[in-house]
Amino acid sequence: xxxxxxxxxxxxxxxxxxxxxxxxxxxxxxxxxxxxxxxxxxxxxxxxxxxxxxxxxxxxxxxxxxxxxxxxxxxxxxxxxxxxxxxxxxxxxxxxxxxxxxxxxxxxxxxxxxxxxxxxxxxxxxxxxxxxxxxxxxxxxxxxxxxxxxxxxxxxxxxxxxxxxxxxxxxxxxxxxxxxxxxxxxxxxxxxxxxxxxxxxxxxxxxxxxxxxxxxxxxxxxxxxxxxxxxxxxxxxxxxxxxxxxxxxxxxxxxxxxxxxxxxxxxxxxxxxxxxxxxxxxx
Amino acid sequence: xxxxxxxxxxxxxxxxxxxxxxxxxxxxxxxxxxxxxxxxxxxxxxxxxxxxxxxxxxxxxxxxxxxxxxxxxxxxxxxxxxxxxxxxxxxxxxxxxxxxxxxxxxxxxxxxxxxxxxxxxxxxxxxxxxxxxxxxxxxxxxxxxxxxxxxxxxx
Numbered sequence: 216x217x218x219x220x221x222x223x224x225x226x227x228x229x230x231x232x233x234x235x236x237x238x239x240x241x242x243x244x245x246x247x248x249x250x251x252x253x254x255x256x257x258x259x260x261x262x263x264x265x266x267x268x269x270x271x272x273x274x275x276x277x278x279x280x281x282x283x284x285x286x287x288x289x290x291x292x293x294x295x296x297x298x299x300x301x302x303x304x305x306x307x308x309x310x311x312x313x314x315x316x317x318x319x320x321x322x323x324x325x326x327x328x329x330x331x332x333x334x335x336x337x338x339x340x341x342x343x344x345x346x347x348x349x350x351x352x353x354x355x356x357x358x359x360x361x362x363x364x365x366x367x368x369x370x371x372x373x374x375x376x377x378x379x380x381x382x383x384x385x386x387x388x389x390x391x392x393x394x395x396x397x398x399x400x401x402x403x404x405x406x407x408x409x410x411x412x413x414x415x416x417x418x419x420x421x422x423x424x425x426x427x428x429x430x431x432x433x434x435x436x437x438x439x440x441x442x443x444x445x446x447x448x449x450x451x452x453x454x455x456x457x458x459x460x461x462x463x464x465x466x467x468x469x470x471x472x473x474x475x476x477x478x479x480x481x482x483x484x485x486x487x488x489x490x491x492x493x494x495x496x497x498x
Numbered sequence: 499x500x501x502x503x504x505x506x507x508x509x510x511x512x513x514x515x516x517x518x519x520x521x522x523x524x525x526x527x528x529x530x531x532x533x534x535x536x537x538x539x540x541x542x543x544x545x546x547x548x549x550x551x552x553x554x555x556x557x558x559x560x561x562x563x564x565x566x567x568x569x570x571x572x573x574x575x576x577x578x579x580x581x582x583x584x585x586x587x588x589x590x591x592x593x594x595x596x597x598x599x600x601x602x603x604x605x606x607x608x609x610x611x612x613x614x615x616x617x618x619x620x621x622x623x624x625x626x627x628x629x630x631x632x633x634x635x636x637x638x639x640x641x642x643x644x645x646x647x648x649x650x651x652x653x
Binding site for chain 2: 303350400404406409438489
């Protein structure tokens with residue numbers, strides 16, 4: 216062999232040797248058996264909470280200028296379940312989402328909580344210990360009539376005082392139509408439902424009572440006010456500064472349009488934080 | 499003849515070293531002044547509207563990366579048309595989340611960043627066409643120069 220070809224020949228030999236060595240090494244990696252790893256399910260504590268927000272705890276001025284304060288805001292909840300879904304549940308997916316569910320945690324029992332209590336920020340409805348970690352990105356619950364207690368017969372009972380232009384009305388408003396709700400991941404100024412090993416997280420059922428009464432601080436043409444009943448139509452039914460009324464009573468006492476508004480409010484009263492929830496009357 | 503041989507070897511070394519310097523240097527770096535580049539990037543545009551179709555002017559935006567869901571990766575505010583534009587970190591593939599809230603209303607949406615998008619965003623290997631050409635020339639010239647060196651020494 217001429218010497219001029221020696222160096223390229225050496226380069227080629229080294230290159231082939233390197234290729235052989237790396238090729239064999241790669242093959243060995245593929246042939247290695249993977250170690251058997253036992254799956255360990257990490258757990259934490261999941262709390263189920265309900266929140267009427269500051270509107271109900273501190274009171275507010277509704278769209279028609281009535282200043283509302285609440286002594287009690289009872290809601291009765293049951294069939295509460297939190298889910299981990301893949302992909303994450305969004306309300307656009309509708310009610311049929313069982314195929315997405317990876318983990319389901321149920322809270323047994325019927326629970327009545329007072330959202331107007333000062334410490335209901337939020338109110339703890341119940342807890343589930345030693346549940347799998349992960350992201351609880353969907354929650355289902357039913358709002359049902361209480362079978363006993365202070366709000367017996369009602370799914371929601373609001374007890375409080377309304378004041379406007381020197382007039383005071385002590386009111387008790389009971390809603391008695393049962394509704395089921397399904398919401399997605401919490402939307403708000405903090406993250407909720409993300410459970411890490413050994414930790415705790417909460418999933419929240421949020422109730423927006425400004426949807427019922429409207430908000431004086433918002434524009435009268437704002438959607439929140441256009442779709443709200445306000446307190447004026449209820450005030451008109453008060454006798455001697457007192458109003459004790461149920462949804463069933465209001466069907467005949469309110470104007471047809473106002474009653475329709477009130478029914479519609481029950482379907483967008485509940486949220487998950489600020490995220491809307493699906494709603495359906497149960498009867 | 500000996501001078502020619504040395505020139506060939508010297509020229510080979512100069513090209514080799516020059517090529518290596520060019521290869522190892524970042525593209526577009528200059529020694530002085532300001533270097534401004536306008537490079538099209540793949541960005542995400544958020545458009546936040548109320549159900550009524552009105553834009554969520556001033557909507558508070560929080561972006562969450564898939565591997566850090568508890569803390570916002572980026573926060574910002576929607577403009578007068580309810581828009582907010584950002585470029586996600588394509589090196590963090592997975593489901594990104596966008597939350598927009600304003601005055602008690604809000605929603606959360608998701609979009610996926612894939613590993614393929616990461617590769618496109620970063621470019622294949624990071625070598626420019628010029629660098630590849632120079633690299634090929636350097637290798638070729640090195641081989642030719644080496645061959646010349648040995649052939650001349652034999653003769």
